[in-house]
Amino acid sequence: MEGGLLQRLDAAARNLVPLSLALIAVIVGAMPMYMPGYGAIAPNLALIAVVYWAIYRPDLFPAVIAFAVGLVQDAVMGTPLGMNALVLLCAHAVIVSQRRFFQGKSFAVVWWAFSMVAIGAAIFGWALVAAIFAALPSPAPALFGTLLTVALHPFFTWIFARTHHAVLGEPPNVSR
Amino acid sequence: MRYRAGSVVRLAAPLKVLVQRFAFLLLVASAFALMMLGKGDALIVERFRAGVVDLVAPAMEVLSRPAATVAAVVDETEELIALRTENARLREEIGDLREWQNAARRIGAENASLRDLLSFVPSEPARFISARVIGDTGGAFVRSMILNAGRRHGVEKGQAVVTGDGFAGRIFEAGFHSARVLLVTDINSRIPVLVESSRARAILAGDNSDRPRLAFLAANAEVAVGDRIVTSGHGGMFPMGLPVGTVAQVRDGVVRVAPLVDLDRLEFVRVVDYGRVLPPDAAGPDAAAGAAPRR
Numbered sequence: 001m002e003g004g005l006l007q008r009l010d011a012a013a014r015n016l017v018p019l020s021l022a023l024i025a026v027i028v029g030a031m032p033m034y035m036p037g038y039g040a041i042a043p044n045l046a047l048i049a050v051v052y053w054a055i056y057r058p059d060l061f062p063a064v065i066a067f068a069v070g071l072v073q074d075a076v077m078g079t080p081l082g083m084n085a086l087v088l089l090c091a092h093a094v095i096v097s098q099r100r101f102f103q104g105k106s107f108a109v110v111w112w113a114f115s116m117v118a119i120g121a122a123i124f125g126w127a128l129v130a131a132i133f134a135a136l137p138s139p140a141p142a143l144f145g146t147l148l149t150v151a152l153h154p155f156f157t158w159i160f161a162r163t164h165h166a167v168l169g170e171p172p173n174v175s176r
Numbered sequence: 177m178r179y180r181a182g183s184v185v186r187l188a189a190p191l192k193v194l195v196q197r198f199a200f201l202l203l204v205a206s207a208f209a210l211m212m213l214g215k216g217d218a219l220i221v222e223r224f225r226a227g228v229v230d231l232v233a234p235a236m237e238v239l240s241r242p243a244a245t246v247a248a249v250v251d252e253t254e255e256l257i258a259l260r261t262e263n264a265r266l267r268e269e270i271g272d273l274r275e276w277q278n279a280a281r282r283i284g285a286e287n288a289s290l291r292d293l294l295s296f297v298p299s300e301p302a303r304f305i306s307a308r309v310i311g312d313t314g315g316a317f318v319r320s321m322i323l324n325a326g327r328r329h330g331v332e333k334g335q336a337v338v339t340g341d342g343f344a345g346r347i348f349e350a351g352f353h354s355a356r357v358l359l360v361t362d363i364n365s366r367i368p369v370l371v372e373s374s375r376a377r378a379i380l381a382g383d384n385s386d387r388p389r390l391a392f393l394a395a396n397a398e399v400a401v402g403d404r405i406v407t408s409g410h411g412g413m414f415p416m417g418l419p420v421g422t423v424a425q426v427r428d429g430v431v432r433v434a435p436l437v438d439l440d441r442l443e444f445v446r447v448v449d450y451g452r453v454l455p456p457d458a459a460g461p462d463a464a465a466g467a468a469p470r471r
Contacts, residue, residue: 027232030322031239032312034247036440040316040384063196067203071210075228077313078320078348078356081221082210089203122316129317132211137363137384142316 017167018061021160022049022069030076040141043149045156046073047121050088051114052160054095055102057168066092080132087125091117107154115150122146226351229311229322233354236310237324244443302415305329305447307355312442319362319384321345321442326353334413336448342419342436343367343407344445357445360420360435361388368410369420374398377408380420380433387424390431399423405433415448 025045033042046069053061070085077084094117095102102110122142130136214221255262290296307329311322325331327350335347337357345365348358358365365382369390376397378390393399403423409416424434 027235027239030236030311030313031243032309032321032443033243034441034443038312038440040319042312063200063203067207070207072228072232075225076232076311076322078225078318078358080211081214081225082207083317085210086204086207089200089207093200125317128211132215133363135363135383137317141384145316 014167015060017163018049018053018057019065019069021163022046022053022061022065023072025049025156026069026073026076029073041144041148043145043152044118044121045149045152046070046084046088047091047118047149048114048153048156049160050092051095051117052157054092055099055110056164058096058099060168061092063089063092063096080129083125083128083132086128087121090124091121094120107157110157111150111153114153118146118149118153222349225356226326226349226354229349229354229356230326230351233310233322233324233351236322237308240308240310247441247443303330303449305331305449306444307331307447308444309442310354313356317384318364319359319382319439320348321357321359323355323357323445323447324353325447326351326355328353330449331355331447332449336407336414336418337445338418338448339437339442339445341438342421343414344435344437344439344442346413347447355447359439361386361439366391367414367420368408369405370408370416371397371399371423372404372406374403377410378431380405386439387432387434388421390423390433393431399426399431401426418448 025048029042029045050061050066050069054066066088067085070083070088071081073079073084073088074081095113098113102113122145126137126139126142210221305325307323307325309321310324313320313322323331323337331347331350333347333350337344337346343360345357345359345362346367347355349356360367360380360382361384362382363384365380365388367380369378369380370376371378371390371393374397376394376399378393378397380388381391382388390399390405401423405420405423407414407416407418407420419436421433421435423431425432
């Protein structure tokens with residue numbers, strides 16, 4: 001804990017970047033696109049952020065942060081409060097428990113793992129919503145939303161990796 | 177890792193894992209607790225949501241503008257391509273509308289004289305609050321939107337949200353300078369409506385699909401494809417007669433309604449405040465202070 005106040009402030013600000021990027025992902029995910037049918041299949045960008053930071057910097061992105069991002073997502077999206085918080089928390093736990101598996105793996109493996117997590121998250125979220133509303137929402141939007149999320153994963157992971165590299169000064173892990 | 181140097185840390189490592197497990201379980205439990213709390217429509221949950229949306233609304237407002245600009249450019253290009261056919265269609269429509277205008281004038285005059293005859297007390301005119309859609313939210317599970325007007329501008333929970341085409345939804349949560357609209361297509365949306373021609377009463381129940389269905393429609397009610405559906409005013413939430421949609425499908429006793437409003441391309445909406453008397457605790461001090469209409 002050496003270094004002047006400014007240095008420590010700088011380090012603190014840099015360490016807040018994962019959380020900030022996840023929150024930005026939540027807001028960008030709620031942007032109106034004025035496209036027919038887009039609203040229903042909007043991608044879950046927060047999930048991409050949570051999975052990225054859970055793999056590469058879980059020390060800066062503990063479970064409680066994933067939970068908090070989920071709460072903000074619930075509040076912004078209008079989903080039952082606690083639903084996305086639980087989904088993101090579980091996704092985070094799964095990734096962190098398998099973290100060693102991701103060490104030194106190529107991006108294709110990470111993408112495959114992400115798609116598995118995204119499918120699991122969609123099914124879990126759908127089941128939670130069905131239980132809370134005591135009704136069966138159509139599963140099609142969740143399915144197409146998941147496909148879009150998986151398709152956009154490389155692009156957003158690239159953005160996170162570039163920011164990660166620029167701000168936290170580590171080589172991007174996903175360029176292989 | 178750098179932790180390996182100290183023996184104290186080595187002893188503490190299993191403890192750390194234990195604490196982490198406990199924290200995880202605690203978070204899972206709080207997520208479930210929140211969901212239960214939210215199911216009971218707890219005021220604190222609603223306040224929290226409205227507060228968070230208020231906080232992120234400025235960012236959403238900025239972000240939604242480029243998207244709106246791109247959408248406008250695309251729309252304009254499409255319009256340019258379709259200009260000729262559009263022109264012909266509009267000429268035809270003007271002819272139709274002239275007839276309607278004449279009819280409306282005649283009926284208006286007749287109505288006025290009949291009101292005079294009855295010494296009819298007109299209901300208070302509605303006040304409109306215009307707002308921009310800054311968030312198209314919900315993803316796969318809910319159909320809602322975020323507006324850039326809130327209690328500061330007179331928006332209150334329960335008010336109707338309309339466009340020039342008709343009824344879009346109702347205010348579900350009102351923050352200080354933002355509000356959430358629950359669209360008619362949302363799985364939790366229930367709007368008391370009438371079939372305009374037969375005056376049959378029903379509830380328009382959303383199910384997250386593009387076409388909400390008519391529930392609680394009397395079995396002998398006459399409904400045909402193309403019938404207009406309007407709000408009934410029952411329950412006192414909305415004024416009577418706001419157009420909502422047209423019947424799109426009648427199959428196996430299930431009536432599906434296509435909303436008149438293009439919910440995918442909403443950019444500006446109007447929140448209708450028709451002077452419903454609110455209980456004192458629902459209307460905060462800021463609601464009374466900032467009641468100036470927004471244009």
